[in-house]
Amino acid sequence: MKRVVVLVEGQTEEALVDEVLAPAALARGVHLAPVIVITSATPAGARRGGGSWRHYDMRLRNLFKASHLHRVGLLIDYYQYPRGAPGCDVGGSGPARQSELMARLHKQYPDSRFRPLVVLHEIEALVLAAIDAGRGEGLIPARGLTRLRREIARAGGPERIDHGPSTAPSKRLLRADPGYLKTVTGPLLVAEAGLSAVLARCPTFAAWWEDLLS
Missing domain, CATH: 1.10.40 (Ribonucleotide Reductase Protein R1; domain 1)
Structure with missing residues (x-):
């Protein structure tokens, strides 16, 4: 069975992957699991989600070292795209800027298994x-x-x-x-x-989803 992980920026994305995407992936022979970024650790525990890009960078590079993974995905919102992330200074708006941001992510992380999605405009x-x-x-x-x-x-x-x-x-x-x-x-x-009804209304997300499972 193919093993795929998706790095996510918060608990909303984590819940969607766990409760909706993972069961659909399993039906297609793919074991899908979310990995939520950890932005800091304190005596009270880890703080998860958001933060600067260096936390994502560290986690992504560690995931790329896992040779057993078939794909390494990324779900991150277009809105409030993290400071320091590849392409964060790119101008423009909408789908054109989204495409450029994803191109910059691919350039920064050339691993052939990497499947990033800058979600228009939020996972919501x-x-x-x-x-x-x-x-x-x-x-x-x-x-x-x-x-x-x-x-x-x-x-x-x-x-x-x-x-x-x-x-x-x-x-x-x-x-x-x-x-x-x-x-x-x-x-x-x-x-x-149902995932199919949702994907039919979100073509950018649907294209990423099919590519992630391929």
């Missing part, structure tokens, strides 16, 4: 896709769902929902439901919608 785009697919009733207030679906349609799809302090996907979800739990509600909605 998958949750918006699940909502667009008809999920969310009973979990998100009806008025909030209506507004989110209208915003998705206006943008032209979940991956086109823009980034910013007040317009990023995660911020829109919190506006729709102040009680929204990123690590609970999000993965639950994606699982309920």
Whole structure:
């Protein structure tokens, strides 16, 4: 069985990989596991997620040393792309800048197994896709769902929902439901919608997913 790991930046991504992506990968003969970046360690324990790029760099280089791994993936948000990351000073916006960021990542880490994805614009785009697919009733207030679906349609799809302090996907979800739990509600909605329905609405993520499992 192929063994694949995906380095993720936070607990939301970790939960989505564990609860949604890993079971789908297993059905295709791939053992998929998330590895969450550790940004610091204190006597109280490790602090996980976010932080500067050096923590990702260290973890990636260690993963590339594992010869038994078939693929080494990376999931990182376009919004708040880490300081110090390859291409962080690249100008532009949207898919064009996303492509350039991923090109810079490949150049920095030329291992043939490396499969990075700079997610447009946050991993919560998958949750918006699940909502667009008809999920969310009973979990998100009806008025909030209506507004989110209208915003998705206006943008032209979940991956086109823009980034910013007040317009990023995660911020829109919190506006729709102040009680929204990123690590609970999000993965639950994606699982309920089904991965195929979500991927159909997130073509960039879908292309990365197929490449990761190939």
